[in-house]
Amino acid sequence: MAGFARLAAPGIRGLASYDPGHDIVALRNRAGGQGLLELGGNESAWGPSPRALAALRSELDRLELYPDPRGGLLKQALSGAFGLSAEHLLLGNGTHELLMQLAQVFAGPERPVLVSRYCFAVYPLAAQAANARLEVVEALPPEHPEQPRGHDIEAMIAALRPDHGLVMLANPNNPTGTWLPLSAIERLLQAAGPDTLVVVDEAYGEFLDQPGCGSALSLLSTYPNLLVTRTFSKLHGLAALRIGVLVGHPEAIAVMERVRESFNVNSLGLAAAAAALGDVRHIAHVLRETAASREALATELKARGWFVHPSQTNFLLVDFGTPEAAAAIDRGLLARDIVVRPMRGYGLPQCLRITVGRLEQNARLLTALDAVVGEADLHAGAGA
Numbered sequence: 001m002a003g004f005a006r007l008a009a010p011g012i013r014g015l016a017s018y019d020p021g022h023d024i025v026a027l028r029n030r031a032g033g034q035g036l037l038e039l040g041g042n043e044s045a046w047g048p049s050p051r052a053l054a055a056l057r058s059e060l061d062r063l064e065l066y067p068d069p070r071g072g073l074l075k076q077a078l079s080g081a082f083g084l085s086a087e088h089l090l091l092g093n094g095t096h097e098l099l100m101q102l103a104q105v106f107a108g109p110e111r112p113v114l115v116s117r118y119c120f121a122v123y124p125l126a127a128q129a130a131n132a133r134l135e136v137v138e139a140l141p142p143e144h145p146e147q148p149r150g151h152d153i154e155a156m157i158a159a160l161r162p163d164h165g166l167v168m169l170a171n172p173n174n175p176t177g178t179w180l181p182l183s184a185i186e187r188l189l190q191a192a193g194p195d196t197l198v199v200v201d202e203a204y205g206e207f208l209d210q211p212g213c214g215s216a217l218s219l220l221s222t223y224p225n226l227l228v229t230r231t232f233s234k235l236h237g238l239a240a241l242r243i244g245v246l247v248g249h250p251e252a253i254a255v256m257e258r259v260r261e262s263f264n265v266n267s268l269g270l271a272a273a274a275a276a277l278g279d280v281r282h283i284a285h286v287l288r289e290t291a292a293s294r295e296a297l298a299t300e301l302k303a304r305g306w307f308v309h310p311s312q313t314n315f316l317l318v319d320f321g322t323p324e325a326a327a328a329i330d331r332g333l334l335a336r337d338i339v340v341r342p343m344r345g346y347g348l349p350q351c352l353r354i355t356v357g358r359l360e361q362n363a364r365l366l367t368a369l370d371a372v373v374g375e376a377d378l379h380a381g382a383g384a
Helices: 024-030 050-058 072-082 094-106 122-129 153-159 182-191 250-257 267-278 280-303 323-335 359-376
Strands: 089-092 113-116 134-137 166-170 197-201 226-231 244-248 315-319 351-355
Touching: 050 267, 072 089, 072 267, 089 094, 089 250, 094 122, 094 166, 094 197, 094 226, 094 244, 094 250, 113 122, 113 153, 122 134, 122 166, 134 153, 153 182, 182 197, 244 250, 267 280, 280 315, 280 359, 323 351, 323 359
Parallel strands: 113 134, 113 166, 166 197, 197 226
Antiparallel strands: 089 244, 226 244, 315 351
16 A cells, blocks of 8 residues: 555645754764764753752662653642742653644644744644644844844734734744843733734753843743743753653643643653752753853854854854855764754754854864864855
8 A cells, every 4th residue: 555645634744754963873883982972962061960860760660660640740840940830831752742732732724833934943843733834934134233043023023913823932042042032022922812822942941141031931920822841951961851841821731731642751751850950059050061161162163254143052053154165064074973963954054053062072073173174175254
């Protein structure tokens, strides 16, 4: 039998699966003596909290048991951290699952999804899987003095209609690293109709420390149509365990519970994430080291003539001037067992996204970059 695609739901027929970038496992197996330097996935270079590791190990002798389907221990920890009741929380197998479910529940053929250009790749996938029309608002221009290629919040407000089911945006944004002040998000919420849910993806929210910025969680009590996602994959270094959380009005969370898969978060992740939230010392260390390493790496890249987008995340988006230059650098780094993330799928083929590493990892990257540029006779351009 052939032609299974024609049997799929309309939104699925033309859907392309999520592109994770390079085949990391194959590259790990191929890597030489130094090992593979993985700077493409925005994982934490400082790893998980020691408390999280201890909690994880304590669960290893209970692997025959199902996890807590309600995630009570983690919800208790999150409630304390956010100052909200457990009824405001929905746990997910990473935020990818939660974002797909949000579209499944609140978008559809008559309820389009509004996003900004250069948004996180899962938003378009979620919309298409729900057979919802995706409407894309152009981003700020690359020459914008403060937020190059960032969200144009005024344009998004102008594009809003009452039939929009979801507005989805990340703050700070992946892949650009750009950010919005809290006042901009509040203007968007004020403009959105009561039946339009605004999803603020704060996967990198803990890294945001600019004046006037803060978590959209502070707006939940005022705007019942606001939903916020957080992850334990970035700051907390638990990407392998896939833990995400959706925070919102209890009625919205109750509706979302109807599509939550049973036992969707595993016991190891529940225990490790709850412990990670309480390790204030480790959190402060990761935030401090990431910011310092990010600024040092950005300075070095700019000194080589490339355009580096301002970032409030644990990665940098670097414009190498042309798609050919970016592709050549990507190939050259791969040949030296260094992985960064090509941005062709985001409509930025001249760019590469580089995860911020420890100082010694950044030094290895810069040495390799210099060698690749020298061998390929690439001349750094201003980019953007």
